[in-house]
Amino acid sequence: QYAWVLDKLKAERERGITIDIALWKFETAKYYVTIIDAPGHRDFIKNMITGTSQADCAVLIVAAGTGEFEAGISKNGQTREHALLAFTLGVKQLIVGVNKMDSTEPPYSETRFEEIKKEVSSYIKKIGYNPAAVAFVPISGWHGDNMLEPSEKMPWFKGWAVERKDGNASGKCLIEALDAILPPSRPTDKALRLPLQDVYKIGGIGTVPVGRVETGVLKPGMVVVFAPVNLTTEVKSVEMHHEALQEAVPGDNVGFNVKNVSVKELRRGFVAGDTK
Incomplete structure (x- = not known):
């Protein structure tokens, strides 16, 4: 159901009808969140740059399926490219959603999550992100696991925790990680x-x-x-x-x-x- 909300866009593009941006707004306990869905496909990298340059925080979605993660993190993979672009465009806060946990071998594998977390941490550190300040959340967007509430499919996951100068935070699911984003300073006193x-x-x-x-x-x-x-x-x-x-x-x-x-x-x- 969550995947559908974001993919409504693809069908709308194909039919050529206008895309209603109101769909992309939701509320957490603390924030109004606007989703700027950046396509993952290489052909859409220009669109991705356009979207990412407007964001306060990047949510990097990494596919956990066998072979899928490896393709994304490979030398020319999208995971690397998107993480690097986000940092370069000044989006200094990052959340990593390790998605499709339902399709790991075996399903909802803790070993697979830890392997991906280790590998992605090492790469984002090279770019300039501090992995200790990045929440890693194992999710299934399709089934809704760990999106809004803790999933009983992953009892091994004790939650994410981040350490930052401006305050530490911890939680169990993705929406809480969004809630823990630090609001950037908003310079209203400067020129437009x-x-x-x-x-x-x-x-x-x-x-x-x-x-x-x-x-x-x-x-x-x-x-x-x-x-x-x-x-x-x-x-x-x-x-x-x-x-x-x-x-x-x-x-x-x-x-x-x-x-x-x-x-x-x-x-x-x-x-x-x-x-x-």
């Missing part, structure tokens, strides 16, 4: 900087650039300037998850409607700033 992730033309509304506020705040009525083309315009409205916002702050992934600008004048990579 919002790199564009995409620009949409929406019927009846107009041009809607989309991206994540990195610094500063974005509000309806503000005048913004797009670099590097030095194009100035007024912000009509700001939305997140289809809800109007009075103010977007760093970390918010938003769409905003701009006056008298055609979709052709803006492109991914431009940066919106305030005019002061």
Whole structure:
């Protein structure tokens, strides 16, 4: 059931219908979580970079099946590539989900989990992550094991624990690991900087650039300037998850409607700033 939620996207792409981002939001005890699902297939690495650059924390999903893990961690494997890209793009918090535990030999094998944990720890350490600060959780997304509550299929798993300067944390399942993410500092007092992730033309509304506020705040009525083309315009409205916002702050992934600008004048990579 969990896999289906994330894969709804694939079918939607094939049918060419619009993808409703509201699906990707859920709540933990502490946070609203927005999932930016980054494809694992090599052909999609550009999309993966686009998604990962907006994240506060990366969840690296590693397949535990016989041969699957080995392919991912091999010299040109996706596990290596994604972990390296995440770190390079500045996503300094990491959670590792060791998935498909139901398809290990034998199923739900502690030995297999420990082997994978050891191997992935050693690799992420080379990249720059501190394995002691990374939660490793054995899961089955398909069956729901250790996703929201501890699985009786893995009684050997006593839970994950992380040690960090800003506080240690421990838990049993993946959702608790998400809850233990440290919120990055949100520099609202700095000038607005919002790199564009995409620009949409929406019927009846107009041009809607989309991206994540990195610094500063974005509000309806503000005048913004797009670099590097030095194009100035007024912000009509700001939305997140289809809800109007009075103010977007760093970390918010938003769409905003701009006056008298055609979709052709803006492109991914431009940066919106305030005019002061």
